[in-house]
Amino acid sequence: xxxxxxxxxxxxxxxxxxxxxxxxxxxxxxxxxxxxxxxxxxxxxxxxxxxxxxxxxxxxxxxxxxxxxxxxxxxxxxxxxxxxxxxxxxxxxxxxxxxxxxxxxxxxxxxxxxxxxxxxxxxxxxxxxxxxxxxxxxxxxxxxxxxxxxxxxxxxxxxxxxxxxxxxxxxxxxxxxxxxxxxxxxxxxxxxxxxxxxxxxxxxxxxxxxxxxxxxxxxxxxxxxxxxxxxxxxxxxxxxxxxxxxxxxxxxxxxxxxxxxxxxxxxxxxxxxxxxxxxxxxxxxxxxxxxxxxxx
Amino acid sequence: xxxxxxxxxxxxxxxxxxxxxxxxxxxxxxxxxxxxxxxxxxxxxxxxxxxxxxxxxxxxxxxxxxxxxxxxxxxxxxxxxxxxxxxxxxxxxxxxxxxxxxxxxxxxxxxxxxxxxxxxxxxxxxxxxxxxxxxxxxxxxxxxxxxxxxxxxxxxxxxxxxxxxxxxxxxxxxxxxxxxxxxxxxxxxxxxxxxxxxxxxxxxxxxxxxxxxxxxxxxxxxxxxxxxxxxxxxxxxxxxxxxxxxxxxxxxxxxxxxxxxxxx
Numbered sequence: 001x002x003x004x005x006x007x008x009x010x011x012x013x014x015x016x017x018x019x020x021x022x023x024x025x026x027x028x029x030x031x032x033x034x035x036x037x038x039x040x041x042x043x044x045x046x047x048x049x050x051x052x053x054x055x056x057x058x059x060x061x062x063x064x065x066x067x068x069x070x071x072x073x074x075x076x077x078x079x080x081x082x083x084x085x086x087x088x089x090x091x092x093x094x095x096x097x098x099x100x101x102x103x104x105x106x107x108x109x110x111x112x113x114x115x116x117x118x119x120x121x122x123x124x125x126x127x128x129x130x131x132x133x134x135x136x137x138x139x140x141x142x143x144x145x146x147x148x149x150x151x152x153x154x155x156x157x158x159x160x161x162x163x164x165x166x167x168x169x170x171x172x173x174x175x176x177x178x179x180x181x182x183x184x185x186x187x188x189x190x191x192x193x194x195x196x197x198x199x200x201x202x203x204x205x206x207x208x209x210x211x212x213x214x215x216x217x218x219x220x221x222x223x224x225x226x227x228x229x230x231x232x233x234x235x236x237x238x239x240x241x242x243x244x245x246x247x248x249x250x251x252x253x254x255x256x257x258x259x260x261x262x263x264x265x266x267x268x269x270x271x272x273x274x275x276x277x278x279x280x281x282x283x284x285x286x287x288x289x290x291x292x293x294x295x296x
Numbered sequence: 297x298x299x300x301x302x303x304x305x306x307x308x309x310x311x312x313x314x315x316x317x318x319x320x321x322x323x324x325x326x327x328x329x330x331x332x333x334x335x336x337x338x339x340x341x342x343x344x345x346x347x348x349x350x351x352x353x354x355x356x357x358x359x360x361x362x363x364x365x366x367x368x369x370x371x372x373x374x375x376x377x378x379x380x381x382x383x384x385x386x387x388x389x390x391x392x393x394x395x396x397x398x399x400x401x402x403x404x405x406x407x408x409x410x411x412x413x414x415x416x417x418x419x420x421x422x423x424x425x426x427x428x429x430x431x432x433x434x435x436x437x438x439x440x441x442x443x444x445x446x447x448x449x450x451x452x453x454x455x456x457x458x459x460x461x462x463x464x465x466x467x468x469x470x471x472x473x474x475x476x477x478x479x480x481x482x483x484x485x486x487x488x489x490x491x492x493x494x495x496x497x498x499x500x501x502x503x504x505x506x507x508x509x510x511x512x513x514x515x516x517x518x519x520x521x522x523x524x525x526x527x528x529x530x531x532x533x534x535x536x537x538x539x540x541x542x543x544x545x546x547x548x549x550x551x552x553x554x555x556x557x558x559x560x
Contacts, residue, residue, distance in 0.1 A: 013557070013559075043560065047558070047559075047560070050404075050405050051404070051405075052400070052401070052404055052405070052557070052558040052559075053557045053558065053559065054555055054556075054557055071407075071409070072407050072408055072409050073407070074407075075405055075406060075407040075408075076407040078405070080401075080405045082401045082560070083560075084398070084560070085401075086397060086398035086399055086401070086402070087399060087402060088302075088306065088397070088399055089397075090306075099298065099302055100402070100406075102298040103298065103406040103407060103408065104407070142402070
């Protein structure tokens, strides 16, 4: 079952691009990563799902309900953590959380205290006295206190120290084990890599790839680095599957995707001083998608 | 209900300050009345030296100003200018502040419709206006009784205050509408003051009499205290016209706000 279904979602702000033809589904119980650099359209997509922004065209469904007409119903079971959190000045943390809880027809008091305990949040401070990181913690508690079935996180870890990030990820994993679906947008690959089952990569408003983390990493990309004594002809590695080719003195480095035998035979013909072959981390693959240009 | 209470709490201090300053203004002006009453003739002579436009702009009508209710009408047309500023600022900011302070991401991702949010906020604002008006009504009653020894018609006095409240509602809804059609309201105070003073000036220049056709165009004169004094009551056509305006502006506001993009 799909918790989120997005079909050809397009948003223009006047003439400037927001997102173009974005389509993807998030299945029940998965942690779905949504990744791309700033300005690629991650927040626009998320805000459209939440009904904050009206799309130019396309459709979006959450829990099978229309995001643009049934927002009230959908939002009962959605927890949202915006990338920057802003709350009413002059309120204490606990008052803000109680105000937030008052919009849901259930008693959230116990959960508020539990979450505050986990995130190490002082409930009696005034919100304007909090640091950026602590405000973010308020946002996390605020987004989770009503035990939502879908959690939408927009750049969740910015401002949190590493220890808190760790606690936060554990919290999200726990929720996920209870059956909660998570959509997590980020430009930090390592956090997506740690948490997510699948990712959608967005670039300049368009989805360029939707893939499981395993496949993305294990798509048989190899990073091959060799050292030689002599100069090689530049064409030597000009074969299918070689990407991201760099030369530094006599060190040649490239990403290879394809039949391993072909490249091994190629390499065997050379007189090699040193060789390393390793699996690239997601960062490298990601950069590769971005550098490929328009046709990626 | 929770938005309503939250809004009242948020506005508590500001409302107290409005009530306090309005009360001080009313008491200070009313303190002048015993002198004016005693020295009515020389006061009127002094007034005649001023150009008529200035007198009208200040809400001073020679025929009535020396009577206790006439003087009150002058005081309250002045009060009206200030209560409309309160109403306009409230209307301009009640919705737009959520976007400006970026709390819209919080409020608009809660399970309720945008219409419900606006309605709750409107009811909270109406409560605040009612509290403000009842407070200054009592302050005025007390200060009139203290500073004048003549009796007066309480019913008519009450109608002036209903007029004040109705005018506030008109300006509040106007402010709400303007804030919603504007893309981003950076300074609700500036825009509010601009519109209020423009309308006030226009109303004093254009509307000289109760049957002036321009009266329909300037919200200020619908329930003007001096006109209530002259007619001895609120005028039904203007109540109906005001109601139509409120419904129209509110409907447009709701339609536009429901379609609006809330960007971060």
